[in-house]
Each structure stands twice: as C-alpha cells, then as structure tokens.
Amino acid sequence: MTETEHSGFARYPLANVALGLLAAGPKHGYGLYRDFEEYFGSIWKAGQTKFYVALSSLLDEGYLDAELEPQENRPARKVYRLTDKGREEFLKWLHEPVYSMRAMRVEFIAKLRFFDLLGEPGAKELIDQEIALFGEMLDEWEAEKPEDPFYNLVNDYRIRQARAIVDWLEAVKQNL
C-alpha cells in the first residue's frame, strides 16, 4: 500500500477502510459507502465519488476482484471481494501500531472500530504496543532539557499530548 514510512492513511485515506469493510464479506460499492457512513461517519467524511475512486484503484492493484450482479430495473451492482493479497494487507495494517499522535485521532480509532466490527482478536495486544510506543517517546522527550525556550514550549506541548494519549489508551483497555 505504498507506505512511505508508516501509515498508509496519509496517502490513501480510504483504502484500508474499504478493505476492512469488505473483510466482513463481498459487497457492492454503494453498499460499502453506506456502511462507511454508518460506521465511520462520525469521525470521517468522504464524498461518494471518492469512495468509488478508491475502490477502483484497489481493484487495479489487485487487492480486490469484482463481479457484476445484474438486477432488474436497476443498474448492475459491481460486487467487490477481497483477494488474498487484499486480506493480508488489511490484517497487516490492522495489527500494526501507528507511530504518530496525528495518526491516533483517526487511523488508530478506525482500527479499534474494525476489531469490534469484525470480532477480530488482538485489540488488547495492539493497545499495549501503542502504550509502550508512546511511553518510549515520552521518556525521550522528558529527558530533553532544551535551552531554547521556544523548543521547550514545543516539547512541553507534545509531552502533554502524549500523556493524554497514554491515559486514554489505559482507559480504553479497561473498557474493552
């Protein structure tokens, strides 16, 4: 999924979500978009067209295959199905921690949603990994004592954000 470094979301926002929705079973584009709005609409807006574009590029790249399902009185549905490659990619993404605070807000929360939606095991493990990761970052940042007061400001900001994230992760774990 052309990962520049970590996180495919930055570049292909909807790709992994589309894969995940298809992990529950084959479905056509319109239905997937409905699912997307239902399950992710509260944290994520995307136009219908965007969704179709994402699906068709996933098809081109071999993450999906598709079959036309004719209907009476309506345009044929194009039913997508995960290929092995697609399922593998999705599971890899799902179980992989995110490495930035920015990615927490949407990407990590989306992962949690999928664990719940699909009944996939491993949520607790992922949370623990995430806590460990942010814990390490915190240790590093807290060890820095910058002389530059401006940099100190910046450092203090991210320390507080990271602490809030770790606290939240602990709470999520309790609530699992």
Next chain:
Amino acid sequence: MTETEHSGFARYPLANVALGLLAAGPKHGYGLYRDFEEYFGSIWKAGQTKFYVALSSLLDEGYLDAELEPQENRPARKVYRLTDKGREEFLKWLHEPVYSMRAMRVEFIAKLRFFDLLGEPGAKELIDQEIALFGEMLDEWEAEKPEDPFYNLVNDYRIRQARAIVDWLEAVKQNL
C-alpha cells in the same frame, strides 16, 4: 489568503511564515530560508525550492514586492519587501486564533514564535481567546453522552486532548 474556512496553513503552509519573516525587514529568498530553518526548523521542515515557490506566488498575489540587488561575483539577490496588503494579511493571521486541535501543533506555535521574534504585543490576548475557544468545545463535548460506545471513545479522546491543550495554554501564559 484563500481561506476555505479557518487556517491558511492547511493550504499554503509556508505563506504566512514567509510573510512573518519579512515583517522584520526586507530580505532576499536565501536569507529568508536560513531564518526559516533557524527559527522554525525544529518544528517544521521544508525544502528550499518550496520556499522559493511560496515567495514567488506571494509576489504574484501582491503580498510582496521585490527589487534586484546586484552583487559582484554572485548572482543578484532578489530582495523582497512586504506590501501594505502583505503586512495587513500577516497581522490578521497572527492575531487570529486557530480553531482546531490539529492547527495548534504547528500553526499556533508558529504564531507564538512570531510574537516573540517581532516583539509584537497581543500574545496574552490570543492565548486567552484560545483558552476560551477550547473551553467552549470542552463544555460541548462533555455535555454529550453518546449511546454509541464507539462514538463515546472518540469523544473521550478529544476531551482529553483538549484538556491537555488548555492546561498547556495556561502554562504558556504563566511563562510569557
């Protein structure tokens, strides 16, 4: 500065920084880029080319004007100067609060940097506005009691982030 809604940074990342650096006095592109690296390098990376592109589009849009300053043994320097329009735009941006948590991390911190760098008054007022804004958001979010446990997770996440921001803002105010 073509603001879609709030925040020019999302669209034209470097434009306001370039304007701000010129608020201290006219300077040529290369010198501005050095300043940028010195004052913002710790929170913000951008290639040199990008900076030149930003400057030349600011020139086209009338926020700057420029004058060639010939040199011996070196290419002529193109010295940029803020126009009235440019200075106005910069000050408007500087004193305007940011409306999202995402914009805090870089854009708001950049504003603080400029208050300090330029000795411009109003930093405390801006911080107070920001505290008020995030306080309102907090009140709203805390009043929500979502039935959907997933949405509750999301809500809890942003509440914690917003609290961390307000705490940080209070600390910054003390340290002013």
Next chain:
DNA sequence: GGATTCATGTAAGAGGTTACATGATTAT
C-alpha cells in the same frame, strides 16, 4: 410533483512537491 435513494463512474482540474538546472566562492 419533488426529493431521496439506488447505482455507477469519468475526466478535468487544482494544488502541492521535487527533480533538475546552473555556477561561482569559500572553508577544510
């Protein structure tokens, strides 16, 4: 009769990024 739902895309555009182009001077 009008709005919403169902159902699919294409193709152009907007915006941002970066590889490339150029070349003298000075510091190591």
Next chain:
DNA sequence: ATAATCATGTAACCTCTTACATGAATCC
C-alpha cells in the same frame, strides 16, 4: 581536492478532489 555555502528558479509530476454525467424507482 572536495564539501558546503551562496543564490535562484522552472517545469514536470504526482496525487487527490470534485464537477459533471446518467437515470430509474420509490417515498412523501
């Protein structure tokens, strides 16, 4: 010698977004 600094851009590229295209069925 060679690396870094000084000094400036253009033009192609890449990615993403969205305006547009199409049209029947059903709900109010």
